[in-house]
Amino acid sequence: MAKDRRGQRQEERYREMSVAEFFAKNKELAGFANPVRALYQTIRELVENALDATDTHEILPQIYVSIREVESYTGDDGKTRRRYQVTVEDNGIGVPPTVMADAFGRVLFSSKYVIRQTRGMYGLGVKAAVLYGQMTAGKPVEVISSTVSSEYVYMKKLYIDTKRNEPRIVEEGQWRKRGQWHGTRVTIVLEGEWSRARSKILEYIKRTAVIAPYAEILFEAPDGAIYYFPRETIKMPPPPKEAKPHPHGVDLEQMKMILQTTSSKTLEDMLVSEFQSVGRITARSFLEHAGIDPGTNPRDLLKKENQATLTRLVDSMKSYTKFRAPRSDYLSPIGEELIRIGLRRMFRPEWVDAVTRSPRAYQGHPFIVEAGIAYGGEVQAREEPLLLRYANKIPLLYEEREDVAYKVVSSINWRIYNVDFPAPLVVLIHIASTKVPYKGVGKESISDVPEIEAEMRHAIQEVARRLKTYLSRKKREEEARKKIITIAKYIPEVARSLVILSKPPDKWSPPRPEEERMITESLIRLVARNIEVPELPGDGGRSPEEIVRSVIEETRVE
């Protein structure tokens, strides 16, 4: 055994750690690795909560974000450490006063522990920000909130007791509402580094605006700059809805929980009432397939002697092919139109298109993949596509190379689609799911789930094929253009000659501009009629006449 320097034995000392202390000690796991990431992550978590409190409940989001520097300290090592006050306010449904303290002061306390597509998932993010704040600035979080139906506004200032993982309120108050305000306003003070976090935070807010053009966002930066993203549309995606578990996603633990808590008296009833996508007929034929009596009392399966039956029930459920697919009508994709609006607003491309795929499922979780492509125009040419990743409407900015979306995009042979790099190509990928398989609690990259990978590939390929059509027509147009040029560039010349020749020499006078213009027009129509130009869809499509006209314009410049 190990001995310390005085030759005594080292004992292993065991102890329990609260989950709050765990995430305080390992703050990098939740995305709070350093003052740069921490400032970014705090903004993210608060903005995501704000959006969940609004669009998930059919409220058009109105979000105010501010970062103010409140303190700076230059140490003996010459480095300057800065503290910032971050405030995010929304017009959402508000947090009821009875749960306010826990919602902000207890790690793993949340309203997101149901089967529903929300940005938040872990019940962790905002608490990790509160913890980081109290560790680096020592100030409590301040929460002000009012629910839609309440007549009061409530305020609480609190710390998280890391030993016990519970809120410790240091100040609280309430007052009667004057107007109709409802929503939540959270203020956290923390150490940060705005100068280095700036570009990521602006990018984050910009990309949020791309995907939620129905939101109004106002951001006040520490340097006084104000960034305003007005509402571009009042069309919102349908809100997500809460679902029951799907039989394909169930494991033994969950099944035991359901068997314990169900009020159904038979297995057949239980399947119908506790699961989605299971009707009475399916329930009966499934139980027959599994060789289990439909009349069995659910509690009986919890008995030790029935363990083999319980295992068979779950094994059969996971693999039974005749259950309907998981409900995807409860999901809330962005939609092709909003993706196109967003990409156009952000990049002003020459061509844009998007696709929302049909729903699929992995391990019992429904998901929908959407893809958008923007090409040309003001898009900068790069050596590889610019990839915009989104999950449940959250922009993902870090750990790109570990994301399955990156894997898919970089494995695509773009030459097939007539794209040669460097190329002005933007690819947007969005996955909406009741369970996004993030790689870490910091929610920055998505795992290689085969079903998701396949869908992402199909989605990109589908839009890329349309891009190919556009690009090859564009190419054909260019070839046609070249042919036209030889003819078209003489049109003005020919027109002038015709004007002159068309008059008898005695009646000669200098050709008038209208005459010339008229003949030119006739010639353009004549040439255009005789030349085949492929029709281009979208912004890039031009009629043969327009092409001829533009060639004349260009050659005239010469």
Place this chain on the structure above:
Amino acid sequence: MAKDRRGQRQEERYREMSVAEFFAKNKELAGFANPVRALYQTIRELVENALDATDTHEILPQIYVSIREVESYTGDDGKTRRRYQVTVEDNGIGVPPTVMADAFGRVLFSSKYVIRQTRGMYGLGVKAAVLYGQMTAGKPVEVISSTVSSEYVYMKKLYIDTKRNEPRIVEEGQWRKRGQWHGTRVTIVLEGEWSRARSKILEYIKRTAVIAPYAEILFEAPDGAIYYFPRETIKMPPPPKEAKPHPHGVDLEQMKMILQTTSSKTLEDMLVSEFQSVGRITARSFLEHAGIDPGTNPRDLLKKENQATLTRLVDSMKSYTKFRAPRSDYLSPIGEELIRIGLRRMFRPEWVDAVTRSPRAYQGHPFIVEAGIAYGGEVQAREEPLLLRYANKIPLLYEEREDVAYKVVSSINWRIYNVDFPAPLVVLIHIASTKVPYKGVGKESISDVPEIEAEMRHAIQEVARRLKTYLSRKKREEEARKKIITIAKYIPEVARSLVILSKPPDKWSPPRPEEERMITESLIRLVARNIEVPELPGDGGRSPEEIVRSVIEETRVE
């Protein structure tokens, strides 16, 4: 507010989740994303615990690993799901019976929550494996253990109660020891996929053997194959020791904890007794620098009116430059010799070397970076270096591209070191620290900490420079060789002629082999004396004589 399909309002339902339920629901966060990863991760967690229980306590590790298929089920979907029984046994210090149930049945209960270099860090891994087992196979974990000083062996079978995060023992027993056995044997049954996890698991065990050549490892695979890694040396690195926190790493939360629990009566005493690298003189000059009275009672700083002083204390501590660096003599690097042994055994290269850098620190955590390079020989040529990553002696196999080590290795311009790809190049990187900044609880990749990145770069460059010396000498040798060839290949011919010519024609007789050999030898020495061949270090170095001799050998074969 959101309404459900019958037009009623949806309420947000808040609830608390235990940390056990959290990691059961989000099993991919701990590396249990699917049956392939889960089998690999289970082996990892158990082997790492086994090594922590042995070499950390100066016991030469003897580790037995077995995976057996115990069940398979082909579902309605045609897929076959398999369950495996995984057993890992070590000869370590054992787990005391009083903490056995919690150590395997309570998430975030551990002996690793101290400042010490261990493989385990989070108190999570083995419990995540237990959870995965009970979710997918429904069987309890079985633990058999005996401490060094105990006269009994204890056995417990238990589940984790996910609602309460506590162990639920279903069977237990104890018996008197016959021999001197001490250690721990853990058995978990889980769903897995050996066929696809096989190569990663074998690679993991192989790489573990590379870095711990003092361990004996026996692995029985499900297909009956036995992999045996014998002990190559009984030299072990010095064991890590537990340290106190360093002042540069402290945050406000930790400081409050220390102020609450210290038995010191003054701040000065507290600094000396509760922190490492702080002597009395440093403590005093630091407090003077911070403008805080050294006689202050630590408890007083917890009062609300002293919050500004407390913040100043921590700010000053983080940035004060005159504290000694964090203690690194408590760390346990592998050492240059063991790295060379390991790389030779695994790759049989033409050239190998390694370096252990001096200790450095980030955010108050000491760390040591080590690097090794193997080149040529049986190493396969590749388009980029084969990278072996280790952290606290754990091989890291997944998420390579997100690891700071990959970032460093791929950013190095290898041409500078005379390496042109494809090249037979292996780079090993090891970081030993009391706190490895992993990106996720699955412990697969290391964050971009600037201090670590810089050290990794320096370590690789240091060994790469030696490789460069070797390679350029090798190149010069080859050039010299070419020069020698023209001379050397005539030596046998010349020797024979000389033997003949050296005798008077009347005394002529056929030259005897000894005569010929003698003259050849003289000529070799003569040629070798007149030719400059760069001296090569290590295995590749050959004397001019050897070179001449080998040329003769080769030309003779012609």
